[in-house]
Amino acid sequence: MRRNFSLILGAVLATAGVGVLGYPLLSQAFAPSATAPAHAIEQQLRAAAPADATTGDENTAEGITFTDIGSYGTDYGVLYIPSLGEEYVRAIQVGATQEVVDRNVLGVYDGSERAGEVGNLVLAGHREGVLNDLRLLEEGDHILIRTADGFYRYTMTREEIIKPTEMEVLNDVPLSKEAAMTAMLTLITCYPEWGNTERRIIIAELTEWLPASEAGTNGLPL
């Protein structure tokens, strides 16, 4: 009787252990797709005409047209990281809250500058989802953001590991108190791979802007 009990209990515990260990993998497998919402936004951007921005208004500067950041939860654009694959297409929505990032999209931090605008555009996303493989990025890699008004090509300049409390990463110049001179992009995701006690920061600078009409040319996605 005792022998049978031990065997049965052992089998139950083994099943439970496998289940517990497999849970993270299963939850990741059943997480919302990272690319589907991005492709949906892409479709909208292709269909939509560029925003009507006139030189001299507040939506342009130095030949760059900016797209206003809308209200919370709305789509803002799409992010591409070509060096991580053609399918590395991620949706960007407004708001870097748990609710938004749990949609497996990139959330725009409140107070961010518009893409291409001098200052800091800060995006947060899940390490296992929308910002997976971020550790593979290297300096010089391009990060492309597409909005209704065009393509903003940023070039990665550095990577940092910071504490979650280092809010200076949201400054106009990330982790600095200097005044912004260029348009910056900051990506934030969790670190290390099995925990969330720190944050991985990718910082990039704007190196090119191309209007939406150039889609499909100059190495830009259609």
Place this chain on the structure above:
Amino acid sequence: MKRANIKKAAASLAVAGLLALTASPAFAAEASQNEVTLNVASFTAAVNKANYFTTPDYTELENAANTFTLTVTPEVVTGEAPAAVELTSASFTPQSVSETNPELAPVWRDNADDIRDSYDFGVPVGSYPWEREVAYTTFTKTTTDAADAATVAGTIDPAGLSFSFITAPTHHIVLGTSGPAASAGEVGGYTTEGIVDLTYTAEWDGGEKQNVTARVAVSAFSDYEYSNISDATSVWCFGGDSGGGDGDIPIEQHPANPEGHSDPYGLLGSGYCFRNAEYNIATRASLLSLTGEVTPEPTVPAEPTPTVPAEPEPTVPAEPTPTVPAEPEPTVPAEPTPTVPAEPTPTVPAEPTPTVTPEPTVTPEPTVTPEPTVTPEPTPTVTPEPTAVPEESSSLVRTGGDASLTYLAGGILLAAAVGLLLYGRRSRQEA
């Protein structure tokens, strides 16, 4: 060229010139008794700026000119001092006039939301829109036109022969931004180059006369400095057809603007407008280069000299001496005493009290109320940092799960399961 360099160069020239002059065969033959050379004592330049901003008279503006003063002093090298010195001819031949206005242009490139700003410096009133692109570019004018030739006025003084000459008679402030008026002139600095030819006769008590010619190349730079432009309070206009309005000083129509322009704001006449400011024009003039050659003419014997040959008259060179001496002497630049040109004291003419144009009322921009950011969760805390964090004010949003406990629990469960299974199997074997 820096002043020190000018001094040095002039000194070298002077010494070289003096030596060469003394060694000159033609001159030496006659210079056994008295020898005179020219000493360029000073060179100054002044801008006839008084007319630029103080008098609403376009004619005077047009006639504004540079005045350069070259002071020449005869100097006795050997022998006695002459009893009299007479300037017999002096001429100035302008070679080129280069005008520049490099750095002041942005001051006048302002847009014209404020109507007053559109009137600064010679903007044709009718050139709508009020904003304009002012092309204050550099240009060079080369002229040998007789109209640009110098006006020479000399005075004779044995102690110091001095005279002045006037160049560039058509320099005046830029008028207009495009079209014919724009090319009429530029404001700013300009360089004038030319040749000064001098001839004078020195006469001694014994009746000896000696002619000396000198050629001096002159290159002078002068410019204007404006100040308090931002304090401009009114506009003057020249050549109007409305004849009324604040700040208007109607005068006769300028020929460049025969039709005039309408004045929709009622402020001005038409034609050309100058924003009145404290244009403290400081004239800086310096002698950029001074080279010359002094050529003594053959001595003219005194009339009653008994040693006069039978010929009726000694051959005296014609008065308008060719600018290049016919004699084969080495042409040596000689300015014995280099003198650094004294900078003219910028005499700023007193400006008449300008009519003040009332500032246009500026309508304050409407205050834009920022859109409130809608967040699904109440976000009570806003950090003073530039960017507020929606959820946790003191930490970045969590972007990954913490799986360490999960893995630990799973490992414990599996270890316990393995233990139990091994125990049960062993018990079964023993049985």
